[in-house]
Amino acid sequence: MVDQAEDLRKMMKEMNGSDAVKGYGGHRKTRVITVSSGKGGVGKTNLAINLGIAYAQLGKRVVVMDADLGLANVNVCLGIIPKYNLFHLIKKQKTMKDIIIDTKYGIQIVAGASGFSKIANLTDAERDVFISELDTLSYADVLIIDTGAGVGQNVLSFVIASDEVIIVTTPEPTAITDAYGIIKIIATEINNPALELKLIVNRATSVIEGRKVAERVINIANQFLNVKVDNLGIIYEDIIIPQSVRKQMPFIINDPKAKASQCVKHIVSRLEGVEFKEGGGLKNFLAKMMGTK
Ligand SMILES: Nc1ncnc2c1ncn2[C@@H]1O[C@H](COP(=O)(O)OP(=O)(O)OP(=O)(O)O)[C@@H](O)[C@H]1O
Numbered sequence: 149m150v151d152q153a154e155d156l157r158k159m160m161k162e163m164n165g166s167d168a169v170k171g172y173g174g175h176r177k178t179r180v181i182t183v184s185s186g187k188g189g190v191g192k193t194n195l196a197i198n199l200g201i202a203y204a205q206l207g208k209r210v211v212v213m214d215a216d217l218g219l220a221n222v223n224v225c226l227g228i229i230p231k232y233n234l235f236h237l238i239k240k241q242k243t244m245k246d247i248i249i250d251t252k253y254g255i256q257i258v259a260g261a262s263g264f265s266k267i268a269n270l271t272d273a274e275r276d277v278f279i280s281e282l283d284t285l286s287y288a289d290v291l292i293i294d295t296g297a298g299v300g301q302n303v304l305s306f307v308i309a310s311d312e313v314i315i316v317t318t319p320e321p322t323a324i325t326d327a328y329g330i331i332k333i334i335a336t337e338i339n340n341p342a343l344e345l346k347l348i349v350n351r352a353t354s355v356i357e358g359r360k361v362a363e364r365v366i367n368i369a370n371q372f373l374n375v376k377v378d379n380l381g382i383i384y385e386d387i388i389i390p391q392s393v394r395k396q397m398p399f400i401i402n403d404p405k406a407k408a409s410q411c412v413k414h415i416v417s418r419l420e421g422v423e424f425k426e427g428g429g430l431k432n433f434l435a436k437m438m439g440t441k
Pocket residue numbers: 185187188189190191192193194195216295296297350351352383384385386387389390393408
């Protein structure tokens with residue numbers, strides 16, 4: 149599996165190189181962020197989409213790729229019915245250019261391929277097609293990869309291939325245990341010292357709760373696995389998210405001022421290492437609210 153991911157990683161690295169300019173001028177680098185979790189249903193897809201939009205609002209060119217080859221749903225959350233998806237690409241019926249979709253939210257998406265087995269590996273030929281087509285996305289500033297939950301081989305390939313992985317958990321003990329589980333697998337199976345692991349506690353009901361959960365995961369990973377995990381903060385439990393999912397609209401668009409939307413903007417500012425531009429008082433408030441201060 150590690151071998152299989154080697155090409156992918158090389159590809160991603162190349163996307164980070166200067167060859168990846170492709171007519172957009174300048175020395176562009178694609179930041180590849182994979183969103184993953186141990187337990188399912190913890191909020192990965194919603195995070196990937198809304199994080200992407202928040203990035204786009206900073207003026208970045210963003211592609212959100214639905215790499216859940218079992219149950220794709222990025223497009224569902226956006227109310228888009230794609231004509232083609234990764235299935236067509238992997239089966240060589242379409243190219244990346246054919247399947248990439250513009251949205252009205254400033255991001256582009258690559259729709260996932262429902263129907264592949266979650267556990268089966270892509271064949272070598274399928275993987276090669278995918279890897280060579282990935283190069284087409286090197287114009288993007290940010291590529292956010294939304295994976296299925298857990299440690300299916302395809303998922304792990306994406307994790308292995310990225311240099312940055314966001315692990316999402318919720319405060320539920322099962323989600324925490326599974327977050328630790330996936331960190332352990334990443335730590336033991338993946339030999340990539342450059343891999344940065346980051347944690348988001350989604351559905352936190354208070355700063356204190358979120359911070360406690362994050363500290364627990366981070367401390368255990370540090371103590372037992374000798375792995376460094378960065379705390380990216382929390383996303384509040386917020387009714388705006390299920391409401392927006394039902395409307396098939398990103399919550400950050402549906403209500404930019406909602407607590408969850410503010411949290412996502414704050415996470416982007418942490419990822420970018422820039423200040424959250426909403427005035428000092430609010431910025432501080434948010435930092436505290438997010439448990440990152
Ligand atoms: N912060 C939150 N507050 C309230 N509800 C939330 C929050 N985050 C996620 N949810 C709920 O959880 C559901 C699942 O979210 P999502 O589909 O993003 O999870 P996922 O991790 O991608 O799931 P899967 O593992 O199946 O891909 C959402 O439809 C939403 O109703």
